[in-house]
Amino acid sequence: MSTPRPTEVPAHLREAVDAAKERVAALHAELPRWELVVWTAGNVSERVRDDQGHDLLVIKPSGVSYDDITPDAMVVCDLDGNLVEGERAPSSDTAAHAYVYAHMPEVGGVVHTHSTYATAWAARGEEIPCVLTMMADEFGGPIPVGPFAIIGDDSIGRGIVETLRGSRSKAVLMKNHGPFTIGKDAKSAVKAAVLCEEVARAVHISRQLGEPVPIEQQYVDSLYDRYQNVYGQR
Numbered sequence: 381m382s383t384p385r386p387t388e389v390p391a392h393l394r395e396a397v398d399a400a401k402e403r404v405a406a407l408h409a410e411l412p413r414w415e416l417v418v419w420t421a422g423n424v425s426e427r428v429r430d431d432q433g434h435d436l437l438v439i440k441p442s443g444v445s446y447d448d449i450t451p452d453a454m455v456v457c458d459l460d461g462n463l464v465e466g467e468r469a470p471s472s473d474t475a476a477h478a479y480v481y482a483h484m485p486e487v488g489g490v491v492h493t494h495s496t497y498a499t500a501w502a503a504r505g506e507e508i509p510c511v512l513t514m515m516a517d518e519f520g521g522p523i524p525v526g527p528f529a530i531i532g533d534d535s536i537g538r539g540i541v542e543t544l545r546g547s548r549s550k551a552v553l554m555k556n557h558g559p560f561t562i563g564k565d566a567k568s569a570v571k572a573a574v575l576c577e578e579v580a581r582a583v584h585i586s587r588q589l590g591e592p593v594p595i596e597q598q599y600v601d602s603l604y605d606r607y608q609n610v611y612g613q614r
């Protein structure tokens with residue numbers, strides 16, 4: 381069955397889209413709060429879909445200050461990046477977000493930032509080694525590097541998918557660009573972006589005084605399993 385290409389939000393998805401707009405608008409405030417962005421250099425999206433093949437994403441409008449991002453300012457696109465609802469042009473990274481959703485059905489949220497320490501690792505094209513229990517917990521191993529890709533088509537999205545498909549990592553450092561993170565929803569993708577920057581900073585600082593010590597794979601696996609399946613309130 382071909383995927384319907386809605387020219388407007390289907391009535392039965394109205395409530396879900398409006399709820400996603402509320403969440404995604406609020407989550408954009410987390411980017412400056414955790415010092416992951418300067419100016420407007422970051423974006424968050426969340427997927428809204430049904431069992432009839434409708435598959436949409438809610439994302440911020442391009443270049444709009446985080447102070448001005450409200451639920452009503454959010455835009456809705458289909459997975460070809462076509463604007464379905466909204467007054468303004470969608471984020472310039474919409475094609476990347478859409479490609480990830482189209483090729484990774486388990487992903488419900490995508491975040492992109494230029495957070496300083498993670499971007500510094502991306503500038504070297506170097507993965508962040510798994511030397512902290514927080515990395516094992518959240519990323520299940522090292523944070524990998526994705527290929528250099530120019531914004532404007534689906535090459536960034538393709539690089540994200542090629543790198544993360546089959547990986548436990550929720551973050552990828554796109555070479556010479558910066559981090560993209562994924563999650564089951566937008567909030568978990570924002571969390572991954574926050575923790576990605578935190579471990580990028582900690583490992584950077586550690587390496588200034590010596591060589592960080594990798595964690596044995598058996599412990600990476602057990603830490604990841606605990607954190608993903610036991611940690612917190614179940």
Ligand SMILES: O=C(CO)[C@@H](O)[C@@H](O)COP(=O)(O)O
Binds near residue numbers: 423440444473531
């Ligand atoms: O890195 C870039 C542009 O090169 C974008 O991610 C960043 O400027 C955010 O753009 P948007 O405001 O989301 O269009």
